[in-house]
Amino acid sequence: MGGFTGFMIFLKKIKLLSSRAPVIRQQALKLKPYITMKDFLFVFRNDPAVMAGMSPAELQTSMKKWMDWIGGIAAQGNLVDRGNQLANEGNVVRPAKVVTDGPYIETKESVGGFIMVRAESLDEATEMAKGCPILSAGGNVEVRPIIRM
Secondary structure, eight states, X not given: OHHHHHHHHHHHHTHHHHHHHHHXXXXXXXXXXXXXXXXXXXXXXXXXXXXXXXXXXXXXXXXXXXXXXXXXXXXXXXXXXXXXXXXXXXXXXXXXXXXXXXXXTTOSOEEEEEEEEEESSHHHHHHXXXXXXXXXXXXXXXXXXXXXX
């Protein structure tokens, strides 16, 4: 999890970059008003044991990959929300108000964090997700369109 923690620190540092993203997107939309951008949630899942088993050098390399990937998304004006890291512990409330410990009892993978991006389509957002460093560590990225209420 150390690599993801470092990644979250990086995301806090680029908050200034993402705060400029609406201006950049707005300018881009003025040039191409026919494009309707949509927001997407990237949910990062992995086996916490994989990250725990990484050496400090491997964690540093992983963090650099995360910084480059997120920095590229932010530089294009597509980073909507830098998201947050999620703690390993938690509860799940099931039907009949049954509460179980831990959100990932049935599986070895857990949700480690999320970000929000902006793209023209699910396909474009999915292409962005293909560059995520978690994939090289055996994790996955769930890409979900956000429906504004």
